[in-house]
Amino acid sequence: MLLDHTRVRLGSAAAVQVRTAPPRPQAGTPAWVGRYSLALTAVEVLAAAGAGLIVLAGRPETWSTSVPLPWVVAALVLAWPVLLHAEGAHSERVFGTGSDEYRAVGKAGFALLAVLGFLTYATGVDLGRELVVGAVPALTVVTLLSRVTARCVLRRLRTRGWCTKRVVVVGRGTAVLELVDRVRREHYAGMDVVALCVTPDDRNRVRGVAGVPVGGLDDVLAVAAEHGADTIAVTSASETAAEYLRRLSWQLEGTGIELLVAPGLVEVAGPRLHIRPLEGLPLLTVEQPRFAGWQRVVKGTLDRVAAALAIVVLAPLLLGIAVAVTATSPGPVLYRQERVGVNGQAFTMLKFRSMVVGADRQVDALRADNISDGLLFKMKVDPRVTAVGRLLRRLSLDELPQLFNVLGGSMSLVGPRPPLPGEVARYDTSVSRRLLVKPGLTGLWQISGRSDLPWEEAVRLDLRYVENWSLAMDTLILAKTARAVLSRSGAY
Incomplete structure (x- = not known):
């Protein structure tokens, strides 16, 4: 993915200036994200309703209890998608990613169990073992399976060019070309490279092999506006690019364009990377690989x-x-x-x-x-x-x-x-x-x-x-x- 690329430097100090008044692109949330989230929500509501109906079918006396179970089931149908949204399971960032998406669903399941358990303990109301021990875990599993299916569908759509991000890649020529090759090879990641912005010395060389328009480092926003990009991917986070990245991030404020930055570490990803704040300075922590234990x-x-x-x-x-x-x-x-x-x-x-x-x-x-x-x-x-x-x-x-x-x-x-x-x-x-x-x-x-x-x-x-x-x-x-x-x- 975009974070698995080597560290590069982004040219001289003269190239570290971002044009102060370019056209400001306005990249809103892609339409497919809303439709995809709505479809997932519909599945989650149906799954919660199905789990609740199974519980009700096994307890016909539920209306005679102090807190009728049908009302609890109705609350479950509403609460389940809300919890999933709250845990970030409907964030565009996790769609199609696999582990992050599944982790969000799992956290929502644990949160629902915790809420039901607390209500049972605090109010003394018997919500039913079938609901707490049976329906909620089953609902979590069904939701996870639906997410696996949805991920397969999304990846298939992305291989056909749908449901993708329009990306402008920024950096030194060699690193930019490596990233373009990686994205095109792993097309299921949903990245469609529409333009490149490289150092002046690399422009002619990159233009001859890239197959997409090529601009300069000071043209990033103008290029993004021209090609309707919703993502900027910078292939370096080295100290010489710090000022450039700071100015670029300021320029992107209010545009809705996402900024991705490679940490400069090859093949290190997932749980080994963490952001650790140190006196207000965010540092990237890289855990050592585990070869024993x-x-x-x-x-x-x-x-x-x-x-x-x-x-x-x-x-x-x-x-x-x-x-x-x-x-x-x-x-x-x-x-x-x-x-x-x-x-x-x-x-x-x-x-x-x-x-x-x-x-x-x-x-x-x-x-x-x-x-x-x-x-x-x-x-x-x-x-x-x-x-x-x-x-x-x-x-x-x-x-x-x-x-x-x-x-x-x-x-x-x-x-x-x-x-x-x-x-x-x-x-x-x-x-x-x-x-x-x-x-x-x-x-x-x-x-x-x-x-x-x-x-x-x-x-x-x-x-x-x-x-x-x-x-x-x-x-x-x-x-x-x-x-x-x-x-x-x-x-x-």
């Missing part, structure tokens, strides 16, 4: 338990694949290959053999057909792959024996791609950070395109995982892996 112990335990259960459940499938490999191609069932794991320790990775025996010795002869732009060797149509092996690769079934690696502790269910020793020998300092955690059976690379990914993109995803790992991220990756495998994108 109780969460790692939990991860290791869950990995081994899940791997053991998967091996038991998938035993018939594993046996069937083994028979198919043996019957269709001479050679061993399993392919053993040395890979490099956590802290550079070598281990033997297991896979179902999907190639002919001796395939490793044929790499040099096929080097001319290599389509990889990095350290890997990749071919879309590899003559070494057997007929059964091609099917196994398409469905990622050849990876299943790695469950034994997970059970043995040399791999994890989720992590970076396990590299070859030859790759590791050519790693630079930044790429070698992939070795700070155990390699995974699946990972961000698996759910983002697999073999279709450029080398730099695969490395970036692995580094993002290493820097921002959490149990919640692991759960999300595992949930998305099934969809990636079924789509068979990038599997060859």
Whole structure:
């Protein structure tokens, strides 16, 4: 996203002036935001009404109580969307983001439970266990599921160019072009770059490759007005740009245009970044990545338990694949290959053999057909792959024996791609950070395109995982892996 980009400097002191009287664009809230919020509100009201009706159906005597439960249910139908709005679940900022949106819904659910619990304790009125213990948690879950569905719909709309922000990117040429490339590649983020504003020295170079209008650093507001932009993204927050950013933020006051600023930290995001005020000065706090501690112990335990259960459940499938490999191609069932794991320790990775025996010795002869732009060797149509092996690769079934690696502790269910020793020998300092955690059976690379990914993109995803790992991220990756495998994108 916009905050995952390197620090740049925004030119000389002369370029730090923002034109004092440009046309002032007026960017109101996009129309789609109101419609999207209204649709979510309607779903939330229906969900609350449904939960309330279920409670009422189970308690026909409710009108005879001191506080009739139907009135409580009616209040619930009104209170639930209000709480969601109050917790920020209807803010444009969280729409489609995933974790922030779900967290807001969860907080609203806890708030509703707290309010009902307090009313029960303070007034002595029995609101009913069905309502407090049953309906409210169920309502929260249903709302979360509706948000997941809505997020999928929104991302699909954004891939078609709808429900997007019109963005002007500001900064030095190289950083601006990197951001444009990132936004265009991750189109589901809802950013439509309509213009760029760069330093004078970079204008000609950027204009030749950008594909959008290019202005100067002192033309930002005029460019935004001309192209109807509602967002300004500045690719640096360095000390030389402080005055520029201050003046730009003043100029944007009253325009409704959002200002986004990259912190200059690569692949560090999410819960590791915090704003900490120090005597009125806002400082960006970056927590150190967690490579040890109780969460790692939990991860290791869950990995081994899940791997053991998967091996038991998938035993018939594993046996069937083994028979198919043996019957269709001479050679061993399993392919053993040395890979490099956590802290550079070598281990033997297991896979179902999907190639002919001796395939490793044929790499040099096929080097001319290599389509990889990095350290890997990749071919879309590899003559070494057997007929059964091609099917196994398409469905990622050849990876299943790695469950034994997970059970043995040399791999994890989720992590970076396990590299070859030859790759590791050519790693630079930044790429070698992939070795700070155990390699995974699946990972961000698996759910983002697999073999279709450029080398730099695969490395970036692995580094993002290493820097921002959490149990919640692991759960999300595992949930998305099934969809990636079924789509068979990038599997060859």
